Amino acid sequence: MLIENTIVLSHRPIKGGYRLLTLKSKKIAPLVQPGQFVHLRVPALADSVLRRPFSVFLAQAGRLAILYKTVGKGTQAMESLRTGDKINLLGPLGNGYPAAHENSLPVLVAGGYGMAALYLVARRARAKGIVFVGGKSANDILCADDFRKLGWTVRVATEDGSAGHKGLVTRILDAWLAKDLRGRTPEFFACGPNGLLKAVCQRASRRGWNGWVSMDRHMGCGLGACLACVQKVRKQDAAGKETWAWARVCTEGPVFACRDIMWESDE
Amino acid sequence: MLSVRCSMFSFALFLMTGTLIMNKRTMPSKPDLSVRIGGLVMPNPVMTASGTFGYGPEFARLVDLNRLGAIVVKGISLKPVQGNPTPRLVEVPGGLLNAIGLQNPGFDGFVRDYLPFLRQCRAPVIVNIWGHTIEEYAAIAERFNDVPGVHGLELNISCPNIKRGGIAFGTDPKTARRVIAAVRARTRLPLIPKLSPNVTVIAEFARIAEACGADAISLINSFPAMAIDIETRRPILANITGGLTGPAIHTIALKMVWEAARAVKIPVIGMGGVTSAKEALAFIIAGASAVAVGTANFSDPLCTLAIIEGIAAYLARHRLPSVRALVGTLETKFSIQL
Numbered sequence: 095m096l097i098e099n100t101i102v103l104s105h106r107p108i109k110g111g112y113r114l115l116t117l118k119s120k121k122i123a124p125l126v127q128p129g130q131f132v133h134l135r136v137p138a139l140a141d142s143v144l145r146r147p148f149s150v151f152l153a154q155a156g157r158l159a160i161l162y163k164t165v166g167k168g169t170q171a172m173e174s175l176r177t178g179d180k181i182n183l184l185g186p187l188g189n190g191y192p193a194a195h196e197n198s199l200p201v202l203v204a205g206g207y208g209m210a211a212l213y214l215v216a217r218r219a220r221a222k223g224i225v226f227v228g229g230k231s232a233n234d235i236l237c238a239d240d241f242r243k244l245g246w247t248v249r250v251a252t253e254d255g256s257a258g259h260k261g262l263v264t265r266i267l268d269a270w271l272a273k274d275l276r277g278r279t280p281e282f283f284a285c286g287p288n289g290l291l292k293a294v295c296q297r298a299s300r301r302g303w304n305g306w307v308s309m310d311r312h313m314g315c316g317l318g319a320c321l322a323c324v325q326k327v328r329k330q331d332a333a334g335k336e337t338w339a340w341a342r343v344c345t346e347g348p349v350f351a352c353r354d355i356m357w358e359s360d361e
Numbered sequence: 362m363l364s365v366r367c368s369m370f371s372f373a374l375f376l377m378t379g380t381l382i383m384n385k386r387t388m389p390s391k392p393d394l395s396v397r398i399g400g401l402v403m404p405n406p407v408m409t410a411s412g413t414f415g416y417g418p419e420f421a422r423l424v425d426l427n428r429l430g431a432i433v434v435k436g437i438s439l440k441p442v443q444g445n446p447t448p449r450l451v452e453v454p455g456g457l458l459n460a461i462g463l464q465n466p467g468f469d470g471f472v473r474d475y476l477p478f479l480r481q482c483r484a485p486v487i488v489n490i491w492g493h494t495i496e497e498y499a500a501i502a503e504r505f506n507d508v509p510g511v512h513g514l515e516l517n518i519s520c521p522n523i524k525r526g527g528i529a530f531g532t533d534p535k536t537a538r539r540v541i542a543a544v545r546a547r548t549r550l551p552l553i554p555k556l557s558p559n560v561t562v563i564a565e566f567a568r569i570a571e572a573c574g575a576d577a578i579s580l581i582n583s584f585p586a587m588a589i590d591i592e593t594r595r596p597i598l599a600n601i602t603g604g605l606t607g608p609a610i611h612t613i614a615l616k617m618v619w620e621a622a623r624a625v626k627i628p629v630i631g632m633g634g635v636t637s638a639k640e641a642l643a644f645i646i647a648g649a650s651a652v653a654v655g656t657a658n659f660s661d662p663l664c665t666l667a668i669i670e671g672i673a674a675y676l677a678r679h680r681l682p683s684v685r686a687l688v689g690t691l692e693t694k695f696s697i698q699l
Contacts (some may be wrong), residue, residue, distance in 0.1 A: 095423070314450045315419075318420045319435075320459070321464050345419075
C-alpha cells in the first residue's frame with residue numbers, strides 16, 4: 095500500500111448519473127486485488143480533511159479505474175475532473191475478495207454500483223460463473239455487457255421492470271437456486287446495499303454455503319488508525335463463548351465472511 | 362628580504378585562516394531541533410496527536426516512524442473499552458467531528474499486542490491514558506511504571522466523570538486538580554496533562570497542572586460539537602455529539618496555547634489544526650516547545666515528516682540555531698490592542 099500521484103486519463107459519464115474515472119497509475123494499479131479500494135484526495139476539495147474511498151473497478155497495465163455516482167459533496171466535486179489533472183491516491187486498501195474455492199460455482203450478486211467492485215472478481219476468477227444484478231431501474235444496471243463479454247451469465251432485475259425481470263434481485267436469485275443449481279455448490283460474492291447483503295447471507299447460511307460481502311462504511315483515515323469505520327463481527331472469547339468485536343472495514347474488511355457479520359437487528 | 366616575504370606570507374596565511382574560522386562560526390550549521398520535556402528528549406518538536414495515529418503499525422507502512430519527535434498512542438484505559446456505535450465520524454467545514462468513544466484494548470492488551478512493535482522505534486513513545494474515575498486514572502498510571510518502552514504519559518482529562526453526571530474531569534478546576542495530583546503521586550514517568558478547551562480561562566488549568574507537578578501540558582483537545590441531518594432530522598453521529606478537530610480550531614487553539622504558555626514555566630505542547638509547518642511554527646512562536654499533528658494525518662499521511670522539514674527550513678532561513686530559540690518569540694508590543 096502506498097501513496098501515488100496519478101493522472102486522469104479519461105473521465106466520462108456512463109449512464110444514470112454514473113461516471114467512469116480512469117487514472118494512470120504505475121505503482122498502485124499492479125497491486126490491486128478484487129474488492130480492494132483506493133482512498134482519493136479530491137482536488138477541488140483541497141480543504142477537506144478526509145479522502146474519499148472508491149472500489150477499484152479496473153486495474154491493469156498501469157491504469158486504474160473507478161466507477162462512481164454523485165451522491166455527496168465529495169463525488170459532486172469530482173465532476174470537474176479533466177484529462178491531465180493530478181489526483182493523489184492512497185491504496186490499495188482493504189482485504190479484497192478471496193478466490194473462489196476450487197469446486198464451487200462463483201455467484202456474484204450486485205445491487206446498483208456494487209457491480210463496480212465485483213467486475214474485477216469476475217475478470218480474475220479461475221472459473222466463469224453467474225452474476226445477478228439488481229437496481230431501481232435500467233439506469234442502475236451498469237456493466238452487464240462487460241460481464242457478458244467475460245463469458246459470465248448475467249441475470250438482471252429492476253424494481254420498475256425497465257430492464258430484465260420486474261422485482262428484487264433476490265427473487266431471480268431464489269428462482270435460480272431452486273431450479274438451476276443442478277447439484278453444484280455456489281459461493282456468493284456480494285456488493286450493494288445492506289439489505290441485499292443480509293439477504294445473500296441468509297441464503298448462504300441456510301444451506302451452509304460460503305459467502306463474502308463487501309461492507310460499506312463512512313471512512314476516516316483508511317489505514318486502520320482512527321477506528322471510525324468499524325463493523326460488528328462475531329468472535330469467540332477466551333472461554334470459547336460467542337461474543338462480538340469491532341472489525342475495521344478499511345483493514346479487516348471491507349470483505350467479510352457472511353457468517354461473521356452481526357447485522358444490526360441481530361443485536 | 363626573504364625573511365620579510367616569508368613573514369608577510371605567513372601573516373597573510375594567518376589572516377586567511379582567521380577569516381575562514383570566523384566565517385565558519387557565524388554561518389549556522391544545521392539547526393538543533395531537539396526538545397526536552399522533563400526527562401524526555403525528543404529529536405524534533407513534531408509529535409503525533411493521540412487518537413489519530415493508532416498504535417504505530419497502521420502508519421508505519423507509509424511513514425518512517427524513527428523520524429518522528431514522539432509517538433503519542435491512542436488513549437489506554439485499565440480495562441478494554443468497545444467504544445461507541447457508528448456513525449463515529451463526520452466531515453464538517455474546516456474539520457471533522459469524532460465520537461469514537463475511546464475504544465482501546467485496555468492496559469494488558471496494549472502491552473501484549475502493541476508495545477512490542479513500538480519498542481522497535483527510535484521515536485519516544487508517550488502513552489495517552491484515561492479512566493472513568495480518579496481511582497482508575499491513578500491505577501493505570503501506576504501500572505506503566507514498570508513497563509519498558511514507555512517514555513511518558515499524556516493524561517486525557519477531557520473524559521466524562523461518570524461519578525459527577527458526565528461533566529469532563531478537565532472542565533472543573535477541583536476535579537482537574539484531584540486527577541492530576543492523583544496520577545502524579547503514582548507515576549515516575551514524565552507526565553503531560555492534556556487540557557480541554559471547553560473552559561473559560563485556560564491559564565487557570567495550566568497553572569493547576571504545573572502546581573500539581575506536571576512536567577508539561579498539551580493543548581488543546583477537541584471541542585464538543587454536533588452535526589444534524591436535516592432530511593432525517595437526526596444527529597449524524599450515533600453518540601449525538603462529538604469532538605471537533607482540524608483547521609477550524611487552529612486559531613482558537615493558538616490563542617489558548619499563547620495564554621497557557623504565558624501562565625506557566627513548564628513546556629507547552631500545542632495542537633489543533635496543524636496541517637503544515639506554518640501552523641506548527643505559529644504554535645512555537647506563541648510559546649509551545651513542541652507540537653502535535655492529528656487530523657491532518659488522515660488526508661496526508663506523510664504530513665508529519667513534511668512539517669519537520671518545514672520547521673528546519675524556517676530555522677535555517679531565519680538563521681536560528683535551534684527550535685528552542687524560537688519558542689515564545691511572539692512580539693506583541695507592536696500589535697494594535699482593540
